[in-house]
Every structure is written in C-alpha cells, then in structure tokens.
Amino acid sequence: MEQIIRIAVQKSGRLSDDSLSLIKECGIKFYNGTGKLKSTATNFPVEFLFLRDDDIPGYVADGVADLGIVGENELVEKDKDVLTLKKLGFSKCRLSLAIPKGEEYPGIHYFQGKNIATSYPKILGDYLQSQQIKAEIHEISGSVEIAPSIGLAEGICDIVSSGSTLLMNGLKEVEEIFKSEAVLIGNQDMADWKKAIVDKLLFRINAVQKGKSNKYVLMNVPNSSISRVIELIPGMRSPTILPLAQEGWSSVHSVLSEDQFWENIEELRAAGAEGILVVPIEKMVI
Ligand code: ATP
Ligand code: MG
Numbered sequence: 001m002e003q004i005i006r007i008a009v010q011k012s013g014r015l016s017d018d019s020l021s022l023i024k025e026c027g028i029k030f031y032n033g034t035g036k037l038k039s040t041a042t043n044f045p046v047e048f049l050f051l052r053d054d055d056i057p058g059y060v061a062d063g064v065a066d067l068g069i070v071g072e073n074e075l076v077e078k079d080k081d082v083l084t085l086k087k088l089g090f091s092k093c094r095l096s097l098a099i100p101k102g103e104e105y106p107g108i109h110y111f112q113g114k115n116i117a118t119s120y121p122k123i124l125g126d127y128l129q130s131q132q133i134k135a136e137i138h139e140i141s142g143s144v145e146i147a148p149s150i151g152l153a154e155g156i157c158d159i160v161s162s163g164s165t166l167l168m169n170g171l172k173e174v175e176e177i178f179k180s181e182a183v184l185i186g187n188q189d190m191a192d193w194k195k196a197i198v199d200k201l202l203f204r205i206n207a208v209q210k211g212k213s214n215k216y217v218l219m220n221v222p223n224s225s226i227s228r229v230i231e232l233i234p235g236m237r238s239p240t241i242l243p244l245a246q247e248g249w250s251s252v253h254s255v256l257s258e259d260q261f262w263e264n265i266e267e268l269r270a271a272g273a274e275g276i277l278v279v280p281i282e283k284m285v286i
Contacts, residue, residue: 004045005190005197008065011037011050015182018090019069023048025282026204045197056185057082063187066194067201073159073180077122081188085198086205088182092161095120095178098171099155100148105174111135111155117147118157120178127177145169210284217261218253219268219276226250228271232264236286255281 009019020032030041030048040047049065056068061080068082071091075084097116099105108131117138118124128135138153145165147153159180160166160173184205186198221229230239235254242251252273261278268276 002045003193003197004040004047005066005194006047006049006064008049008051008056008059008068008070010053010056010069013053015053015069015071015091016050018088018182022069022088022090022205022208025208026201028204044201046201054078060185060187063189066187066190067198068185069182070185071180072183073120073123073178075183075185076178077120079122083186083188084183085186086184086202088184088205089209091180091182093159093180094161094176095123095157095180096160096173097155097157097175097177098145098160098166098173101167101170101172105172108133108175110174114155115153116155116157117144117153119144120157123178124157145171204283207283207285210286211281213257214255214281214284215258215261216253216255216279216281217276218251218279219273220244221250221252221274222272223248223250225272226252229268229273232267232271233261255284 010016023030028041028044028046030039032039037050038047039050049059051059053070053074056065056070057075057078057080059065060068060082067085069088071093073093073095075082097111099110111128111133113135115136115138116124117140119139119141121137121139124137138147140147140152144156144158146169147156149170156171157177163173166173190198217233219229226241229252233239233252233254233256235256239252239254242253244251
C-alpha cells in the first residue's frame with residue numbers, strides 16, 4: 001500500500017482558505033472540488049480530510065487523521081492529547097468576556113454569581129477558576145451574542161476579532177481571556193515513516209514562513225558607499241554586489257526582514273542608495 005499521511009482541515013469557514021493557501025504555498029497540489037470530503041495530493045504523500053473544525057482535535061487524537069489545522073481556541077476547549085507542532089500565524093482572534101454596553105464594569109468580580117453564555121465552557125471555566133470567580137456557565141453552540149438581550153445570561157464569552165458583532169448586539173468587551181491562532185497539530189504515536197513525511201512538510205512550512213517575513217531588496221549604490229550600505233543590510237551570508245553599466249555604481253542585493261528594511265531606509269538613502277526595489281520571497285531555505 002502506498003504510504004500516505006492524512007491531514008484534517010476545516011471544510012469551510014474562517015480557517016479553510018488560509019489552511020489551503022499554506023498547503024499550496026508548500027507546493028502541494030490537490031483537487032479541491034466543492035463538497036468533496038477527501039482529496040489526495042498529486043505530488044506529495046498526503047490525503048486531506050475536510051471536516052468541521054470542532055471535530056479536528058478528536059480525529060487527530062484518535063489517529064483517524066495524523067495531522068490537523070485548527071484554532072488554539074478549539075484545541076484547548078476540546079482538551080485532547082495531541083502534539084502542537086507549529087503555530088501558523090493566521091486566523092488570529094481572542095476570546096473575551098462582554099457585558100451589556102450600559103453596565104458599569106468594576107472588574108472581574110462583576111461576574112461573581114452571574115450567568116455567562118459561551119461556546120467555550122472549558123476555557124471560560126478554567127479562567128474563572130484562576131480568578132476565583134464562581135459563575136454559572138451556560139453552554140450554547142452559536143449566536144452567543146444575543147444571549148443577554150433575550151435574558152438568557154448577563155454576560156457572554158465569545159470570539160472577538162474587530163468587536164463590531166459585539167457592538168451590533170449592544171455589548172462591550174471587558175476582559176480578554178484567551179488569544180488564539182491556527183496551529184498544526186499531530187497525533188502523538190505516529191510511526192517513523194509518518195514522522196519522516198511530517199518532517200518534510202514542516203521543512204516546507206518553515207521555508208514559506210521565513211519567505212513571508214523577509215524581502216529581497218535591490219538598490220543602486222555609488223561604489224564609495226558600498227561598505228556603509230552593507231553594514232545596514234547584511235543579508236543572509238552577505239549581500240550580492242554587481243557592477244552597473246555606469247562606471248562608479250553597483251547594484252546591491254540582499255535579504256532582510258521588512259521591519260529591518262523600514263528601520264534603515266533613511267540611512268540607506270543618506271548613504272546614496274537609490275532605485276530601491278523590495279520584492280516578495282516565495283520560499284526561503286537557510
Ligand atoms: P465549523 O463549521 O467548521 O464548526 P465554526 O463556525 O466553528 O466552523 P469559524 O467561524 O469558521 O468556525 O471559525 C473557525 C476558527 O477560526 C475559530 O475557531 C477561530 O480559531 C478562528 N476565528 C474565528 N473568528 C475569527 C475571526 N473573526 N478572525 C480570525 N479568526 C477567527
Ligand atoms: Mg466549529
């Protein structure tokens with residue numbers, strides 16, 4: 001039998017587009033027809049399962065899938081024994097407590113003895129315990145924001161990204177209790193041949209992530225300034241220097257983080273650099 005591993009990804013929702021983009025950026029090709037629940041890659045030994053995100057931690061813990069991409073909120077809430085292999089940097093959000101806009105908020109003891117509606121009873125329960133607050137947790141699976149207005153609860157604990165859904169429902173955010181982003185998780189007892197495939201995938205994910213956080217930068221520099229410019233943009237091993245057709249000038253190429261580039265831009269220009277180009281990097285293997 002052909003040896004392939006299985007990766008569980010969200011079928012449709014706020015994780016799916018970025019999960020599939022990451023897989024494509026890793027050079028893995030597959031057919032993703034609408035409504036398909038399974039798909040095998042054509043150029044990498046992996047099969048995809050398209051699932052609801054709630055089910056992903058459990059499937060990975062049971063070994064139905066070897067890997068999964070899921071939000072940390074869902075991972076911690078489901079409390080399954082899996083390995084967290086890599087933070088993926090997308091689907092960033094937070095879980096927060098919110099109360100009706102007009103209410104005064106004196107601090108976390110506001111929630112003492114109150115009813116709180118949430119889809120995250122474990123994360124909320126752990127948080128309240130850590131704060132020594134006793135409250136009634138009312139678990140509901142969706143549309144948590146309407147709970148206060150229909151008299152179901154006095155506060156809520158839910159995912160917030162911009163806060164606009166809260167505002168629309170007459171609520172205000174009062175405590176952030178958990179920060180989340182998408183993570184790659186793995187089964188704890190994978191066979192060695194599976195681990196070898198996972199390592200190959202992680203190598204590619206690292207190359208994609210490094211590429212994203214760095215830029216390829218090219219600029220024209222008068223030869224008299226080259227040593228100053230090299231100090232400002234040292235690059236991976238060292239910058240590339242190519243002579244321009246015009247005497248006395250060179251083209252300097254380097255790789256640096258975008259932040260580093262903006263920090264040094266004034267000094268680069270002061271050193272005489274001009275015609276500066278910043279180019280995205282697709283993958284980077286150091
Ligand atoms: P499913 O049908 O698969 O159960 P869902 O409705 O539970 O989907 P989504 O709304 O698609 O979940 O969100 C999936 C995950 O994306 C969340 O668990 C969270 O980690 C993250 N997420 C949720 N809301 C946002 C947001 N506004 N911005 C960024 N990430 C978010
Ligand atoms: Mg879900």
